[in-house]
Amino acid sequence: MKMITAGIDMGSRSVKVVLLEELDMEGKPQLFVKKAHMMLPGDLDADQAAERAYDDALKAAGVSRDQVKSVFATGAGRSQVAFATEGVTEMTAGARGAVYMYPQARTVVDVGAEEGRGIKTDSAGKAIDFAGNEKCAAGAGSFAEAMSRALQLSLKEFGEASLKSDKSIPMNAQCTVFAESEVVSLIHSSTPKEDIAKAVLDAVASRVCAMVRRVGIEGNVVLIGGMGHNPGFVQSLKNAMEVDEVLLPELPEFASALGCALIAAERLH
């Protein structure tokens, strides 16, 4: 009998659902369905968003609710997932998911919409130490998102534009609100969009890097969270951390939901 568990990552901007199927012969969990559900802007019903995302995932997997043995939730809004059996912190879930995908990883960089953090992990994917942004959104995805809006570029174009620049323009503002004005001034002074995009991503990377340095950069580095989709950011992060390689899952935003589902499966044993 195959055992199914679910991990739900309730972020500030989107809900991620991972369903996990355990094969009974080796006992090694295997990932089989990932489904994300973006929350609508101003979505006041986080729990309904979670329900919808979960139902979508179950439907895609052809699994009924009763077949799922355990549902764990993580993320800033984990307490709002009414149907979850238990909640785990983002650090625990992120480290677990990252090390499952990359067993050699020891430093996990997690950059989502409003949160950025560095996690030090052991070989079992257990978080040992972490440092994150608590008071300010400067080292997180919202910052990049606000700037791409100011530049009138999609997030994809934004990341690609950044890769075309080899200039280093310092951003003076670290506050998202102020940086928007700074970007507008740069646009008015006819600075190429590529250079502005790089300046913005360099700024986010340098903030994130400062957090990661607080726990220490050790062994292989893996990047998880939605910002992993931005190739310009990945490059800026490499430069800021002075590492040759950053391991990057294909769907980095699902890493924490995966970790969550893994922990749910382990607890059942």
Next chain:
Amino acid sequence: MNAGMDEAKLATAAPEKKEFWRWQENTWYDETKNWKDAKIITCGIDVGSVSSQAVLVCDGELYGYNSMRTGNNSPDSAKNALQGIMDKIGMKLEDINYVVGTGYGRVNVPFAHKAITEIACHARGANYMGGNKVRTILDMGGQDCKAIHCDEKGKVTNFLMNDKCAAGTGRGMEVVSDLMQIPIAELGPRSFDVEKEPEAVSSVCVVFAKSEALGLLKAGYTKNMVIAAYCQAMAERVVSLLERIGVEEGFFITGGIAKNPGVVKRIEKLLGIKAVDTKIDSQIAGALGAALFGYTLMQKQAVKA
């Protein structure tokens, strides 16, 4: 035809995006006077991050103003702000003797003779609006928050501002107003409509504001409680800024937030001091100060000549 009913129908049938977070644009001028009688007419233009104000001063007295949104082009915003009041009273740019620009867009006022920092202008404007007993000024605008200390002439002796972070500025209130779909002018009164004063929100980052407000609503807070928690957080934030320069009697608040009693009353409570009352729209303080500086400069020139 029942006009009232039609209006009600229109209101419900028009779901177009409303800008809850903006203060209403407004124009005012002193109808008891005629600017044509004035010897010296000066103008102050404050191009802020959210709104722009044009103030006309006749012989050193406030005559009229226009407050409107700042567009994405500072020179145009400056022009439009001034045009709005000039059109109402039949004035032309040539009728104005001297123009001073202030605010973050002050260097982009094409027809200004001079640019003066908003800190100096707010102090000067506060001195006019609140009288010469004003010593401590709090200016809370769209993206900045300044604590200013001045002397009896409205001259700045010390100031502090938020230069790194927009927490505790009007922007945070705009985000809350937009999220709740409650007009910004109603936030203050609603913040007092709570059974028990809630704890201030913990994070003041403007970007985090939305998530935290959503979390509070989910945790069973009413909209009014969330608003109260934000007003309290902002008050605490600016009070710590004020205390760093020292608060003296003669406390005056300028900028858009002065129109939000939810924040003002909480600041007063924390400081144990009441803000000086004024009948004049606090948002025009910077532009008014700029126009008054223009008047002083004109007088000096007249003396020289």
